[in-house]
Amino acid sequence: MIFLASLPRSGSTLLTSLLNQRSDVYASPTSNLCDTMGGAVKVWEQNPTTKASGGEENDIIRILQGIQNVRYDTDKLVFDKGRGWAAQQIIKTMMKVQGDVKIVATVRPVAECLASFAKLTKPENITDFCKRGELAKHLFNSYETLKAGYEEYPDNFLFIEYANLVSDPQVELNRIAEFVEIDSFVYDFNNIKDSEEIDEIWGIENLHKVRSKVSKRKYSARHILGQSLWNFYQGGEFWNDKPEPEKEKLPITYQHDALMAGDFEKSKRLAYLNLSHYPDDSDICFNAGWAKLSDDQVEEGYFLLDKGRETLVWGDPHCGSTTPIWDGEENATVLLRLERGLGDQIHQVRYARDLKKLGCTVIVSCTPSLAEILRCADGVDVVIQHEADCGVLHDFHLPAMSAPIQLGYQNSADIDGSPYIPTSAKVVPHRVGLRWSGLPAYEHQTKRLFPHELLFNVMKNRAYCINLQRDEGEEFCPDWVEKVDLSTWTATAAAISSCEMVVTSCTSIAHLAGAMGIPTMIIVPAVPYYLWTLSGMATPYYNSVKLLRQTDPDDWLAPFKQLAEMVVHREAA
Numbered sequence: 032m033i034f035l036a037s038l039p040r041s042g043s044t045l046l047t048s049l050l051n052q053r054s055d056v057y058a059s060p061t062s063n064l065c066d067t068m069g070g071a072v073k074v075w076e077q078n079p080t081t082k083a084s085g086g087e088e089n090d091i092i093r094i095l096q097g098i099q100n101v102r103y104d105t106d107k108l109v110f111d112k113g114r115g116w117a118a119q120q121i122i123k124t125m126m127k128v129q130g131d132v133k134i135v136a137t138v139r140p141v142a143e144c145l146a147s148f149a150k151l152t153k154p155e156n157i158t159d160f161c162k163r164g165e166l167a168k169h170l171f172n173s174y175e176t177l178k179a180g181y182e183e184y185p186d187n188f189l190f191i192e193y194a195n196l197v198s199d200p201q202v203e204l205n206r207i208a209e210f211v212e213i214d215s216f217v218y219d220f221n222n223i224k225d226s227e228e229i230d231e232i233w234g235i236e237n238l239h240k241v242r243s244k245v246s247k248r249k250y251s252a253r254h255i256l257g258q259s260l261w262n263f264y265q266g267g268e269f270w271n272d273k274p275e276p277e278k279e280k281l282p283i284t285y286q287h288d289a290l291m292a293g294d295f296e297k298s299k300r301l302a303y304l305n306l307s308h309y310p311d312d313s314d315i316c317f318n319a320g321w322a323k324l325s326d327d328q329v330e331e332g333y334f335l336l337d338k339g340r341e342t343l344v345w346g347d348p349h350c351g352s353t354t355p356i357w358d359g360e361e362n363a364t365v366l367l368r369l370e371r372g373l374g375d376q377i378h379q380v381r382y383a384r385d386l387k388k389l390g391c392t393v394i395v396s397c398t399p400s401l402a403e404i405l406r407c408a409d410g411v412d413v414v415i416q417h418e419a420d421c422g423v424l425h426d427f428h429l430p431a432m433s434a435p436i437q438l439g440y441q442n443s444a445d446i447d448g449s450p451y452i453p454t455s456a457k458v459v460p461h462r463v464g465l466r467w468s469g470l471p472a473y474e475h476q477t478k479r480l481f482p483h484e485l486l487f488n489v490m491k492n493r494a495y496c497i498n499l500q501r502d503e504g505e506e507f508c509p510d511w512v513e514k515v516d517l518s519t520w521t522a523t524a525a526a527i528s529s530c531e532m533v534v535t536s537c538t539s540i541a542h543l544a545g546a547m548g549i550p551t552m553i554i555v556p557a558v559p560y561y562l563w564t565l566s567g568m569a570t571p572y573y574n575s576v577k578l579l580r581q582t583d584p585d586d587w588l589a590p591f592k593q594l595a596e597m598v599v600h601r602e603a604a
Contacts, residue, residue: 579594
């Protein structure tokens, strides 16, 4: 099998239509085979029974060969189209599955790919489309994957440039024939059958439309993007050994994608590079804020994160208060407006005690369901719901996600990690609370969602466990985990108070347990919540919390191995 791993809008659909003119070749439309085989590997590696049953690498190789044979039961030479084939790990795996790996990749300068997408979709704001749009992110991710695969396995790639494919297609197809070791073929470039791909799946009309005759598109990519964006996206055509531009004006999505992949050093490097070139860009500032926090530059980190308010990726919209933002004034009445999700708000109420130390009267505005437990938090005088923000008298207001800036936090040493919400029940010996999933609506839910079996396998028969899981995911609760009242946050706080320890994913439960000073183990994904960006197990925000970190974005075994060791040590003590 030959692999087609191309950049979007670079002619891969045209190429498959041409290849299918041959009777001895089948070129697929976009295929899910790569994802299917990758999923099989992931399940095999993460299943706790793999090692227990003596599973060896040859087993998964045979499984993958079987999937491949079932998908393409044909004597034809198959070209499977999927951008994932260029990934380093996939190439390594497929070398074991079928021996030799040959990858044909259609490519095109990034600026031209963007312009082609823009011409097709006609975005209202071309800058937002290029720097923050989902299609652009898809393009940049494909670019990085293709580049990384080529750098590791250069001899396995053949690049077909879009400009050459449409100007002299026979020459390029002869190059392919030579590369995959088949006879050359005379193609008909005036009677091309349309693609088999279904554009409705992507929601973009004519995304894979192929014209009946090979010809060049007559439009100016420079005109579509504008001179500034055109200049910004020049360079980086690694397939022609062209280096990145001197200033390395890399799209912000490169840095974001590196972060999402768990490559923090690369992400940090790109974040600081972008910040040096574009210090006034709010998106670049926001992304650089994560990097600053990871370097314990708390003041600058929060300042940069706060720039995200300009694009609504940080904090909530303005509450409507006509009072000034609090800026250190003592003995004032301050409306501390908690922001974002429930866990965020539980974390942010900590700032009430900082304000109280300055003699301030603190009015906390929160989501109504949290009011009862936040009313007893240190430093809180009054709790109101968000809708009442403008109806209560106050001298100043303070958006809680901006509080570290206004309070003058310099580094992690300025953060008070002691408990600030009182416990409400006696501890039951050996009781451990378990939470394995957060709200599905969270934008990075898939990053923090671990296989719940891993948690159950560690904790079964080791402790008296209670269920702290509500709503989605509760159906996985095993019989040996006791269900308790979680109907209100007060009831939930009482359940947590009764635990010797809590083990949880990165959810609101983690924040509540930490705020009450309960020993808590948080299973942290490789791409952490911004509060967990510092390295190590400890966090300055909660003295009682330990962070068990995923080290590989595709592997959850490491934190649960660590959890098992800590549980055994705790039992021995």
